[in-house]
Amino acid sequence: MFGPFLSPLWGDVNDGLWFPQDASTFAGEVDSTFNMILWICIAFFIPIVIALAWFAIKYHQPKGGKATSRVRHNNVLEISWSVFPAFVLVIMFVRGSWGYLDQREPPTGAAEVNVQAFKWDWSMDYGNGIVSPELHAVVNQPTRLVMRSTDVIHSLYVPAFRIKRDVVPGRYNVIWFEATVASEKVSQAELDEALKDAEENHGGDFDPERYGFTRQGYTYFDLYCAEYCGRDHSQMQTVVVVHETQEDFEAWLAAANVKPEGMTDEEYGRQLYQTRGCQSCHSIDGTRLVGPSFAGLFGTTHALESGEQVTVDENYVRESILDPRAKIVAGYQAVMPSYKGQLTDEQINSLVAFIKSLNGD
């Protein structure tokens, strides 16, 4: 009833007050459990508040007034209001536990994605060396995520699917979902305009949040990190794209780790820099972040923590990507995760080209 009145407050909402879009097989059950509890709570709360207000007004007396009742206990009443709520609680408990067990048992034959969380990005490994920061799945087909972390605890949270699971270093945590709503694909014109805008106004940084769709033109669901993990915790977000068909998904897979036609190495390197988590620790304008800035880096010589000297050449860049802890520049911490197995040779080459290009002309 307040929806239309309040709706400007929460922006583009078209699915009720309490929930984001309902896009997985779990969402219906979670929402209806939530609503059940909500109504039970209202059923308790309204009488309590009415009684509270009514007593406060009705029995209000000036100072010195005497209470009109001396009843100090009533065992029947007290036992009944202790026991009765317990039955209601049992209903909630049973329903919640069934729903929980559903979420814990992945069906056999689910598509599998290996998820790696690190500060502060995600990398989804689809097998066959195809790795992407985005989570892609096929509608109405269960997907199982096997998750691990290389540094601190993260938590994978997709509100639209109502799923959440911590990603704990040192162990594998598993979660699954079956999306029921597919992403839409925006028109090519709209996509081109957004790409152009990103290129012109944002230095090529395509932020899906800004346009409402991904670089490939899919609308998406938000995927958040829900466990506090440090500086860019709030930016540790990515997108979930749900494909209409298996073919569409495979087409995306095929293109995912390949340099697009007509893109130069530098451009592709820049895109990887933006999408694969480099930019959260390495600036390209000389600002010192967690790691050394890439600006003017190539060809320079640095002292290492070990006391040796190293010249930044192709070999050093490649080694630093694949085995970051081998040579740490003095003054920095050994915190970068290895990208071994996550970047193809072509991608590494493109990154090298990109870093080279930052030296200016």
Add this chain to the structure above:
Amino acid sequence: MATTEALPHDATAEDHDHGDHPAFLAHHFDTPEQQFDSGKLGIWLFLVTEVMMFSGLFCAYAIYRAMRPEVFVGSSVFLNTQLGAVNTGVLLFSSLTMAWAVRCAQLEQHRMLVGMLGATLGCASLFLGVKSIEYSHKMDLGLLPAGFYSYDPHAVHHHEGLSPFLIWMAAPFAIATIGLLVWYVIAKVRKNAFQSLVAGPLLAAGLSFFAGVGLGMLLESGESTEGVEHVSESAEESLAEIGPLVGEEEGIHRQDPVEPTGVEPIDAADAENEPAVARATGVVGQLAQQETNSGVRQQLLAEERQAEMASGRITTSAEDVTGPVGELVQAIDTPRLGGVFFSIYYCITGLHAFHILVGMGFLTWLIVRAARREFESNYFGPVDYVGLYWHIVDLIWIYVFPLLYLIR
């Protein structure tokens, strides 16, 4: 008295002079009994907090023992049971002297009380002396908490002279003992009965630390004539016995998606490359089986390396992995595994030793008060409370000893 109607509005309440009750009774208490009961309840509650605190450590012990039984079995052979047993006996005896001291306080046997407190203090000191030998010996071997663990079974561990760790641990006691000796001599010379009554037991306690050191050295060297080899052999034996366990246990607590079948016997020659490839299932796995498909193989190996990094299971030197037994010794020897046992060992025994030190402080305070003859038959609370504290410290050791030293 309850019949009085006077309401407590008498704002000018007289300050309590101590005329109507004994000096030891604090003025917010009405009777010595009330004061004693309060103190007793207070100390019992405090002991509850102590138990809760140690129970946290025992939980950590239980959890990690359940997760890595082989590490605990393999590592506990490094603990010297004889030294532990000696210390257990010393603490049990000190509990006896402590209880006796309480009795003396009740019976107002003042000199005997000082003696018993001194004996307890001496036992505590002896305990720490033995403990310092245990610690310094392990530190010399590099048996340290996970972060510093550097034990190398192949190195020769023959240390000439005193361990620097021992010197650091013994130095404060040496200084204190010398100080006490000087004090004692001066007190004797000046014929100050009170001071010599206090300094005597303290000096004895200081000396008993070094008695403990000597005893510890004796027992420790007795062990090491048979050699460190003995220790590491038994470590290897016990590891070999539980060898199969390890594989299972690894498989259980790491639900590694890439290796659902658990650890297979590893071909020594190809130990480095085979596992991930062999274990990979599905299409990728089939692809990886072909020697020519080096890209996929590399991919899988890299993934495995990553998984290992994620789980922190990086072996420091991969080259001397020769087979199941070798690998297991390796697993124990690497800091990331073997250290856990010693982390828990140092935490539990360290916290316990800290409690002994605090108890020694209390005992010293009691000795001074006992020498002043402050305790009497209806005021012996402090002795009783410290006694209770001492018994709990003893009791905790009674649990620590079997858990760390005996259970294999």
Add this chain to the structure above:
Amino acid sequence: MATSATHAGYAADNYLNHSRGLASWLFTLDHKRIGVMYLIGILTSFLVGGLLAMAIRAHLMAPDGALPLTNDQYNQVFTLHGAIMVFLFIIPSVPAALGNFLVPVMLGAKDVAFPRMNLGSFYLWCFGALFLVGALLSSGLDTGWTFYTPYSTTTDTSVVLATFGAFVLGFSSIFTGLNFIVTINTMRPPGMTWFRMPLFLWATYATSIIQVLATPVLGITLLLLIAERTMHIGIFDPEYNGDPVTYQHFFWFYSHPAVYIMILPGFGIISELISVHSHKGIFGYRFIAYSSIAIALLGFLVWGHHMFTSGMSNLTTIVFSALTFSVSIPSAIKVFNWLATMYKGSISLTTPMCYALSFLFLFTIGGLTGLFLGTLNTDLHLHDTYFIVSHFHYVMMGGTVVAFVGGLFHWWPKMFGRMYNEFWGRISAAIVFIGFNLTFFPQFILGSRGMPRRYATYDVEFQGLHQMSSIGAFLLGFGLLVAGLTLLHALFKGKLAPSNPWGGATLEWHCSSPPPHYNFAHAPVVGDPYEFDHIDYDRSIDGYVFTSPPREVLPKTPQAEPATAKDSHS
């Protein structure tokens, strides 16, 4: 007996002016002065924590942050807000400040059992606070107040200083709890049986049990964390094969009972407030008393509900869910009993009563929303979102803090002998109530719509609700400011308070306002703490007087007291 004039008015010689000079305060063993010193420290912490909260809310006015704070700075701000509010303010708030003042007075005793230890725990509190401030001044703290590993073992900020501070504060809390348990056990006056104790004492007793049993586990956890950071003991740090989830178990084994350390004393205050200001005996005394103990004990069994998403086994998870529901029943009992107490009472809508009513409303919401989080499948969605943030603020702030402020207004005349301005008191209650709901209700919606907590920046679709929440927070801050100024004003300009301004029947209303140095010159006569028949309003002193000696309600046979009790005084 006649209404003696000494009942009304400011006692000439009281604990405040009994001795003078700074040293007479710093080295005092008087529980009332220690309580007042605690109060000053705690309110200062509350002010600092509150300003940090304002900074958080101001920053969240815009999706990319309205204040010029970097993400790192934002993380430090919310961490310090949490750490200060939890460790320095809310845990010691009611027990250490109000409890210290009230427990012996309500017992008719001269002091707590161990006055030196009491002063010691105050200094431990100061010492712990210094460490936390030290952490803030050196390189800050950005782990969240929970210090989750491995983040806390790898971050560059001063985790060791802060955890050591929390460790010391834990011991302060243990000693306070221990002192109260002993005091209540051994120093009750003749005639005060367990079931004639004021409910505030029951709540304090239950709280103390938790403090004594749970806090040592926090102590050892923090010690292990310090060892992990300095020596890499490999218990919590996965880098050395430790297990971060084990840390969470250890941590919440303390910190969930700690939630009840925070809320139980609030229950105690509300039981007193509702009864006194309704001038009617508390309804279902035994149920309230037992439910406090039940909460204290059940509170030890539910820590796992903080880890439903961390990776516990299904069975463990479901068991913890079931236990979690069980703890909600005693809380519900209390709410019903308070309502029944008001029924057919004679309700004075004084400032403390306004806060108590506000508490009932807010705590009920806080408690009910806990059901969404105890239910497993909804928790998977709501865990670590703003729904949680809102839930625990409804319980902690809407519950404990509102009760604490209500308690301050209730006992302020007793503590300092001055009345405050009722009008402004009630205004503050109203502003706090409105501001609070405006702040935190939108956060429920934010959370269930998927806004994760501890985010320095957020997606634009959440902006409307965030702004609403921020405006509410400023209003809430303003309301608390009004409350604070009202109380401060009373200290200097308030008219002198009668000894019993509200018509309470518990023992603290028998002594003068403020109480004399030793509280009671003679052991007071213990009556029923909730018997209001013989307390009448006296217009001339604007307070209540006891019209007939309460001795009628003495038990027929005096207690079989431990032999001796009190004889030395008669």
